[in-house]
Amino acid sequence: MQMLTYKSAQQSFEGLKAPLRKFANSDVVCEGWYAVGRSADFARGAVKKISVGKRTLVLYRALSGTMHAVESACAHLGADLAQGTVVEKGLQCVFHRWCWGEDGNCTAGGGVSENRSIRTYTVRERWGIAWAWIGESPRYELPEPTAANSRHALCLRERRIDCHPHVILGNGLDFTHIVPVHGFQLLDDPTVEIEAPHRLTVGIHTRFKSSVMRKLLFLSGSAARWRFTTIGPSLAWLSVQEPTPFELVWAGRPLPDGSSAMQTVFFLPSRSAFVRALPMMIATTWKDKSVLEGLRFREGFVVSDAVFYLYAQLIEKLPEWNPDNHSQRIVQKRDDAQEKSVIEPPTHATLEEAQVR
Numbered sequence: 001m002q003m004l005t006y007k008s009a010q011q012s013f014e015g016l017k018a019p020l021r022k023f024a025n026s027d028v029v030c031e032g033w034y035a036v037g038r039s040a041d042f043a044r045g046a047v048k049k050i051s052v053g054k055r056t057l058v059l060y061r062a063l064s065g066t067m068h069a070v071e072s073a074c075a076h077l078g079a080d081l082a083q084g085t086v087v088e089k090g091l092q093c094v095f096h097r098w099c100w101g102e103d104g105n106c107t108a109g110g111g112v113s114e115n116r117s118i119r120t121y122t123v124r125e126r127w128g129i130a131w132a133w134i135g136e137s138p139r140y141e142l143p144e145p146t147a148a149n150s151r152h153a154l155c156l157r158e159r160r161i162d163c164h165p166h167v168i169l170g171n172g173l174d175f176t177h178i179v180p181v182h183g184f185q186l187l188d189d190p191t192v193e194i195e196a197p198h199r200l201t202v203g204i205h206t207r208f209k210s211s212v213m214r215k216l217l218f219l220s221g222s223a224a225r226w227r228f229t230t231i232g233p234s235l236a237w238l239s240v241q242e243p244t245p246f247e248l249v250w251a252g253r254p255l256p257d258g259s260s261a262m263q264t265v266f267f268l269p270s271r272s273a274f275v276r277a278l279p280m281m282i283a284t285t286w287k288d289k290s291v292l293e294g295l296r297f298r299e300g301f302v303v304s305d306a307v308f309y310l311y312a313q314l315i316e317k318l319p320e321w322n323p324d325n326h327s328q329r330i331v332q333k334r335d336d337a338q339e340k341s342v343i344e345p346p347t348h349a350t351l352e353e354a355q356v357r
Ligand code: FES
Pocket: 074, 075, 076, 077, 078, 079, 093, 094, 095, 096, 097, 098, 109
C-alpha cells in the first residue's frame, strides 16, 4: 500500500501522462462489480434486459431461485434472449427454442450437439441488490460493512445522473470542490492510501461551515470525519465516524447515453440511525447532482487535482470488458467440429417437449 497525504500527492504530481482512454469514456467498460437490478423485481422466471455501457445483458431468475446474467444475443442466430422464457432446462430462446442452462451451455435444441454456449457472468445478491461481475471471473469480492454497521442495510431507489460514473465516484476525491461547493473547512491534510490495482482511500477531517440548511439539520459547525474508498471502476465506499457513524456504498453503472444508474445502500448500526445519517448525506452532497449533470468532462487536471488524477490512472490500468471474446470462441468451436449431425425438422410435439423438460 502506498501512503500519501493530499499535500505529498501534489508534490509528487508530474503532470498529465498519456491521454486518458478508459476514464469517463462511455465507449469503454472496465471489469468490476455493477449493480444490475433489485432482487425484489425478479420473481422466479423473470427475465429483463439491462444496459452496461453501450452493451446489453439479460438478467433472469431461474426456476431454482438463483439469479443469472448472460449475454443478450442467442448463440444460435442471435435472437434477443430477453424475449426468452425461463423453463426447467434454463433460459429458452424465443426464436428456435434452444435452451441455455445455468452454466451457459446449450441444454436443448440443435446447439447441444454443437457444444454451443452463451457467455455467463457471476452474479451475487447482497442487500437486496443483484450485482454482476462484468468481465471474466471476479478479481475481488464485494466489500462488506464493519460488524457495527451491518445490522441494517437500507437500499435507496436507483437514480439516473447525467454524468459518467467515474466522474461521479471521483467526486469524493476531488478536495478542491469541497470548500466552494459543499462549504467544508478541512481541519487536517487528508490522508491518501493507494492499494493498487483497484482501491484508493482518502481520510478526511473537516467541519461543516454554517448555513441555513445546516442550522435546520443541526450540523452547523459540527466536525466530520470519514474515509472514502473507490473500489474498481464502479463502487465507492463511505465510512463515516463523525458526526454519526454509518457506512454507505455508491454503485455506478454506465448507461448507453453516457449517463449513470446510481445505486445507494446505507449500512447502519440501528434503524433509527438513518434519521441522523440522511441529513449528514444531504448536507454533504447537496449541489453535486446539478454540478455533475452540467459538466462535460475534459482532462484538465492540474496539481491540485493530484488525488483525483491518481484515481483516473488506476482506472486506466483496469482490464477492459471484452464481451466479444466468447463469441469468437463459439465460432472457433464450430469450425473445429468434426462430426455434424443432421437435425430433423421439429414437430409441434418435440418443441413442447423441449419447453417442459
Ligand atoms: S436464435 Fe435462439 S434458438 Fe435460434
